[in-house]
Amino acid sequence: MSLGILIVVFASFGFITTHAGALVNSTAKPVLTYEKCPDGFVRFQDSCYNFYVEQFSWPEAMVFCQALKYSLVTLTSPAQYEFLRSHLATITGAYPAAGFWTAGTAAELLGxxxxxxxxxxxDFEQFNATDPNTGGHIGVSADQKSGCLALSKSMSFKISRQPCKTTQHFICERHDTS
Structure with a gap:
C-alpha cells in the first residue's frame, strides 16, 4: 500500500479517523506521523537524523539542511544528546573531520x-558542555562568547564551541509530528 509508510490522521466532527477506518472520539488537532525515516536517516523518538559526510562551514550547513526542508540538529534533551553521541561513536570512521555542527550559535550576538x-x-549545564580550548563551560569567559556549536570528535562527541567558518560534518534533523 502506498500509504504504508505514512499514517494520516484527521479530525472530523470531533472524531479522528485513521486510514484503517477506526474512529476515536477526540478534539485534538490533525496529526501527521511517519512510521519510517527516509533512506539514510536514523530515528530517535519523534525525529529523523541524517549525518552528512560533506564538510561545510556552519552557515553553509544550515542553508544545506534548510534547502532540503530539514534543520541543523537542535539538542532538546540529555537522552537525545546521548543517543547522538553514541550513534556518532559507531560511525566515526567514515567521517574524517573534527566534528558535526549543531544548530547552536552565538554568531548573531556575542555571548x-x-x-x-x-x-x-x-542550557549548557543540561549537556555538560565544555570549551575545548579552556575546559570551562561555554559562554562563561570573555574569549568564549562567539562561535557555533559542534559535537567534537576529539571529545567523544561532547558539545564544544568552534569558529563558525571552520568546516565540519553536520546533522540535519526532521521532526515527524506536526
Missing part, C-alpha cells in the same frame, strides 16, 4: 548562545 532553529537559550 547570547541560542538554538538558531528555536530561538531558545542554550
Amino acid at each position: 547570547d548562545w541560542k538554538w538558531i532553529t528555536t530561538g531558545q537559550t542554550i
Whole structure:
C-alpha cells in the first residue's frame, strides 16, 4: 500500500479517523506521523537524523539542511544528546573531520548562545558542555562568547564551541509530528 509508510490522521466532527477506518472520539488537532525515516536517516523518538559526510562551514550547513526542508540538529534533551553521541561513536570512521555542527550559535550576538532553529537559550549545564580550548563551560569567559556549536570528535562527541567558518560534518534533523 502506498500509504504504508505514512499514517494520516484527521479530525472530523470531533472524531479522528485513521486510514484503517477506526474512529476515536477526540478534539485534538490533525496529526501527521511517519512510521519510517527516509533512506539514510536514523530515528530517535519523534525525529529523523541524517549525518552528512560533506564538510561545510556552519552557515553553509544550515542553508544545506534548510534547502532540503530539514534543520541543523537542535539538542532538546540529555537522552537525545546521548543517543547522538553514541550513534556518532559507531560511525566515526567514515567521517574524517573534527566534528558535526549543531544548530547552536552565538554568531548573531556575542555571548547570547541560542538554538538558531528555536530561538531558545542554550542550557549548557543540561549537556555538560565544555570549551575545548579552556575546559570551562561555554559562554562563561570573555574569549568564549562567539562561535557555533559542534559535537567534537576529539571529545567523544561532547558539545564544544568552534569558529563558525571552520568546516565540519553536520546533522540535519526532521521532526515527524506536526
